[in-house]
Amino acid sequence: MSETEPEKKGWFARFRSRGTPASETSKPIDPEVEKEAESQVLPPPSPPANGSVSDGLGLQQGAEIDKEEEVEKKGWLSRLRSRGTLAGETPEPVDSEVERESETRVSPPLSPPASGSASEAPDTRAGAEVEREGEVEKKGGWLSRMRAGLAKSTKRVTESITALFTKKKLDQQTLDDLEDVLIQADLGVTVAARLVGKLGKERFGKEVTDEEVRAAFADDIAEILQPVATSLVIDRARKPHVVLVIGVNGSGKTTTIAKLANLYKSEGRKVMMAAGDTFRAAAVEQLKVWGDRAGVPVIAKGTGADAAGLAFEALERARAEHCDVLLIDTAGRLHNKSNLMAELAKIVRVIRKLDAEAPHSCLLVLDATTGQNAHAQVETFKEMTPVDALVLTKLDGSAKGGVLVALAEKFKLPVVAIGVGEGIDDLRPFEARTFARSLMGLT
Numbered sequence: 001m002s003e004t005e006p007e008k009k010g011w012f013a014r015f016r017s018r019g020t021p022a023s024e025t026s027k028p029i030d031p032e033v034e035k036e037a038e039s040q041v042l043p044p045p046s047p048p049a050n051g052s053v054s055d056g057l058g059l060q061q062g063a064e065i066d067k068e069e070e071v072e073k074k075g076w077l078s079r080l081r082s083r084g085t086l087a088g089e090t091p092e093p094v095d096s097e098v099e100r101e102s103e104t105r106v107s108p109p110l111s112p113p114a115s116g117s118a119s120e121a122p123d124t125r126a127g128a129e130v131e132r133e134g135e136v137e138k139k140g141g142w143l144s145r146m147r148a149g150l151a152k153s154t155k156r157v158t159e160s161i162t163a164l165f166t167k168k169k170l171d172q173q174t175l176d177d178l179e180d181v182l183i184q185a186d187l188g189v190t191v192a193a194r195l196v197g198k199l200g201k202e203r204f205g206k207e208v209t210d211e212e213v214r215a216a217f218a219d220d221i222a223e224i225l226q227p228v229a230t231s232l233v234i235d236r237a238r239k240p241h242v243v244l245v246i247g248v249n250g251s252g253k254t255t256t257i258a259k260l261a262n263l264y265k266s267e268g269r270k271v272m273m274a275a276g277d278t279f280r281a282a283a284v285e286q287l288k289v290w291g292d293r294a295g296v297p298v299i300a301k302g303t304g305a306d307a308a309g310l311a312f313e314a315l316e317r318a319r320a321e322h323c324d325v326l327l328i329d330t331a332g333r334l335h336n337k338s339n340l341m342a343e344l345a346k347i348v349r350v351i352r353k354l355d356a357e358a359p360h361s362c363l364l365v366l367d368a369t370t371g372q373n374a375h376a377q378v379e380t381f382k383e384m385t386p387v388d389a390l391v392l393t394k395l396d397g398s399a400k401g402g403v404l405v406a407l408a409e410k411f412k413l414p415v416v417a418i419g420v421g422e423g424i425d426d427l428r429p430f431e432a433r434t435f436a437r438s439l440m441g442l443t
Contacts, residue, residue, distance in 0.1 A: 153401030157185045158214060158441040165210040170203050178213070186371050187221075188406030195220050218440040221405055225415070225432035228408045232361055232389060232416040234269065240318040240326040242351065242358040246344060246385060247365035248377060249332030252393035252419065254283055256365050257327045258290030259419070259427035265296060269324040274314035275300035276307045276347065279331040287329055293424060307331065307343070308350040315354050328359070341384040348385060363416065365391045366407075371400040378411055391427075393419040401439060
């Protein structure tokens, strides 16, 4: 009769009797309570295969199943704490409410260690690899955007070069055709003649592929660009370093100023902007929106206000607030309008009443879609203002990216940044080799 009694007992009673020491007597359980508890808890496990409840093997298997169920029911915090518990220690009990609250705040459950050992600490190498991949993605993000921005210019050059080469020897006719291709890509007559002449000296009469030609051109272009690929140096001794931004209508001056402000602020500098394009009503509001986005203050007045007077007041305030950089926007001017260019010269004269060396940098913003017309803009602006660096924008909307090479070869002016999009992060310092290889369709 003693062997058949366990079979009659419910699962809840058997579960309680397992945890009772042999020296203690189990307390009687009311049948109604037992049935109600069983209906609310997990369903009873399947009976052992041999049908005997008292069989030692069956009890051992049931105990293992129960332990697995208990581990399954434990929250992630409990499992994590039990992993760090030494073999000779008993884990501290965790309040279920605290555990649930902690799990909602902490990250998702970790995968168990490969060895299956409860005392093995969670492996953090996977997290480190994810972080490294994230950094690579961030670094590669700008490179990808630049390549995408140069896609039109790249396609124009590479398709023409590829069409000329099918594993044949380099002859004079092919060299002449190559020179035409480079000129049509806005690299200019001088640069085209230089690149083709060097290729002819090294590979004339030899078999050459289009990829070898593009690689040779990329190296030569990088050699031309390297001397002008310099970042805009902000003099920390000046409070502030005044940057005057100029250019024709639609070249992208206002967005360039905002992107530069965002870049300098990310470097830990205190930046201020002046909305000096008072002739265009939308320009002031546009710069204010960019300023809010970048978290940079903007000094502005109403439409039609004196731009020179605004620049003077902005410099006074920037000095009082000990700003590191003051970026001054100006109205877009056609390079062939002498009266508008004279107004730009007035701004320079006025701010020099406060600082005889201001502006400390004068950036000319050029729209890549203008192609060879950019040469005339540089020449005219240099006559009226102390242009000492270039910024090339809208490379993503043009097949004339090669003009940058021609400008570098002719004027030798530093190219401090290039833009390939409208995003606030789409303006970066210019890198010669990266640009050259991207232009030639090389990774």
